[in-house]
Amino acid sequence: MSEFRKCARTAEAAMRSVFPATPLQLNAHLSARFDADIWLKREDLTPVRSYKLRGAFNAMRKLRVSAPDQTIFVCASAGNHAQGVAYMCKHFDVQGVIFMPVTTPQQKIFKTQVFGGDNVEIRLVGDYFDDTLAAAQTYCSEAGAAFLSPFDDEDVIEGQASVAVEISNQLGSAPDHIILPVGGGGLSAGVRSFFGHSTHYTLVEPEGGMSLAAALETGAPVSLAHVDGFVDGAAVARIGDKTFARLSDMNLSDVLAASEDRICATMLEMLNVEGIVLEPAGALAVDALVDVADQIRGKTVVCVTSGGNFDFERLPEVKERAQRYSGVKKYFILRMPQRPGALRDFLETLGPEDDIARFEYLKKSARNFGSVLIGIETSSPQNFEALFRRIEQAGMTYTDITNDETLGQFVL
Incomplete structure (x- = not known):
């Protein structure tokens, strides 16, 4: 072996x-x-x-043997590694200082504190993880603390x-x-x-x-x-x-x-x-x-x-991303005539399994056509082929923006 x-x-x-x-x-x-x-x-x-608590446990276990006077352990993490380190600090009854980005969700901060209790101090530093990591490493140098890497360590x-x-x-x-x-x-x-x-x-x-x-x-x-x-x-x-x-x-x-x-x-x-x-x-x-x-x-x-x-x-x-991946939800910009009855004409193009999930329209004066943001959910991806064909037959045009990452950042 x-x-x-x-x-x-x-x-x-x-x-x-x-x-x-x-x-x-x-x-x-x-x-x-x-x-x-x-x-x-x-x-x-x-x-x-x-x-993650496996690596944290083993690294701390071995450090407590090789450096028994080491009582302060530090990590930089916004997630599972922080929780694993916190749990093990409480188990070994040592002090942990856990650096997390300022943008870390409150739920993750709360869970880390619960696992570590009085044995851990959480410090929120930096908008980005690189800043958080740099602060943690600087603290280790100044305080003589042991840094616990999330992965790049043989004991981990x-x-x-x-x-x-x-x-x-x-x-x-x-x-x-x-x-x-x-x-x-x-x-x-x-x-x-x-x-x-x-x-x-x-x-x-x-x-x-x-x-x-x-x-x-x-x-x-x-x-x-x-x-x-x-x-x-x-x-x-x-x-x-x-x-x-x-x-x-x-x-x-x-x-x-x-x-x-x-x-x-x-x-x-x-x-x-x-x-x-x-x-x-x-x-x-x-x-x-x-x-x-x-x-x-x-x-x-x-x-x-x-x-x-x-x-x-x-x-x-x-759920949103899963529906878009499976093809049962799409977003598109519909160019629709600004005349009475135009909305009713569009609604009549919808099939029995097509459901409107989003509809945004603002009438613009002095324009013959208006643009509508529409989200449609359906039961099968094939339903969209029939829907788009009916829209074109009704004299309307559309642009599918489902996979447009730039537009998606603003409207989806």
């Missing part, structure tokens, strides 16, 4: 004094859909609803590998195929280092933050010029140096991109069909099943659902 595997097993055993192993559940719905044995490793069911990677230890124990062997989400790379580096070549890997990144794919293409970690922050648990601009060292021999074809809108459809499916609440990053592995359907047929597959810290205030946005 390799030294890494021994250390990962030691870390996993030590964790049992803090929280139980998360379930590995055979999912009948997904198994039937993809003609495979699909198991979900439910990291969304840890005490902080993500796997080792702690995240405890997920693989549990899968091995629960399944009795390595799965044929394992699907993992990737942000900074701590989870994927740890699991892959534990299982080695005994299983096939699919790593999934959000389309708006493919830092691992970029690093594989160039041969070294690079910083992305732009990151879409919707999948906040995995939207990382630069893969870690240490994590990339463990992932650098991945085949680029096994690193997939998941569109943010499709992830929303997967989140809703898991919520409505299975009653499982996943955050966007937590749904990445399940979302990728459709991309590897031909590879996994008849095999034993594990999807790691990495987190369930979902703020239900975001549910309307998730």
Whole structure:
């Protein structure tokens, strides 16, 4: 057994004094859909609803041995890492200073404080994470505190590998195929280092933050010029140096991109069909099943659902994006004659399953035509073909703006 595997097993055993192993559940719905044995490793069911407390636990556990006088631990995070660190500060009865951006939602600040209690101090610094990180690192230098990286640390990677230890124990062997989400790379580096070549890997990144794919293409970690922050648990601009060292021999074809809108459809499916609440990053592995359907047929597959810290205030946005992805909701600008009866003419073009979700019109004087912003929901994408044909036959013109990102920022 390799030294890494021994250390990962030691870390996993030590964790049992803090929280139980998360379930590995055979999912009948997904198994039937993809003609495979699909198991979900439910990291969304840890005490902080993500796997992040594993790495935080292992890093703090080892520091308390190597530097017993170290009593102040620091992190910079707006999400799951902050909650994991806070939980472990309370467990080890040490002090934690957690730096979060000023823009962090109040719900995340509240949960972090609840997990850490009197053992943590939260400092809101900077509008952007880079500013928050710089402040945390400056504080560490001045106060002699220990900085806990969210992913780019060997002890953190080792702690995240405890997920693989549990899968091995629960399944009795390595799965044929394992699907993992990737942000900074701590989870994927740890699991892959534990299982080695005994299983096939699919790593999934959000389309708006493919830092691992970029690093594989160039041969070294690079910083992305732009990151879409919707999948906040995995939207990382630069893969870690240490994590990339463990992932650098991945085949680029096994690193997939998941569109943010499709992830929303997967989140809703898991919520409505299975009653499982996943955050966007937590749904990445399940979302990728459709991309590897031909590879996994008849095999034993594990999807790691990495987190369930979902703020239900975001549910309307998730539903909106899911509907647009599936093609059952569209927005368009209708050019309509400014005459009595024109609105009635448009309404008569609607089919029995077409529902108006949005309608904005302001009559302009001295104009023959006016523009109307319309949102339509329907039961099938094919209904729009018939609707647009009827609109044209009625002598009206339209512009579909559903996928226009620039207009969407202002009107959708």
